[in-house]
Amino acid sequence: MLLSKFVKEKRNAAKLTQPELAEKAGVGLRFIRELEQGKQTLRMDKVNQVLHLFGYETGAVPLNRKLLTEEKG
Numbered sequence: 001m002l003l004s005k006f007v008k009e010k011r012n013a014a015k016l017t018q019p020e021l022a023e024k025a026g027v028g029l030r031f032i033r034e035l036e037q038g039k040q041t042l043r044m045d046k047v048n049q050v051l052h053l054f055g056y057e058t059g060a061v062p063l064n065r066k067l068l069t070e071e072k073g
């Protein structure tokens with residue numbers, strides 16, 4: 001699942017508005033909007049501030065090797 005979709009679903013499940021989430025996470029509203037819109041470049045520390053509210057954090061995820069092989073060949 002995309003991070004943007006994950007955060008939006010968690011926010012909606014918690015019945016929070018974007019401004020409420022921004023305040024609780026200690027980040028700006030603009031950051032929340034960019035996060036939920038899937039901006040490619042975001043500060044990881046701020047992403048983790050948001051994810052921590054839902055009991056998550058960023059981490060290394062193995063790549064789908066089959067998908068990579070299919071794209072090359």
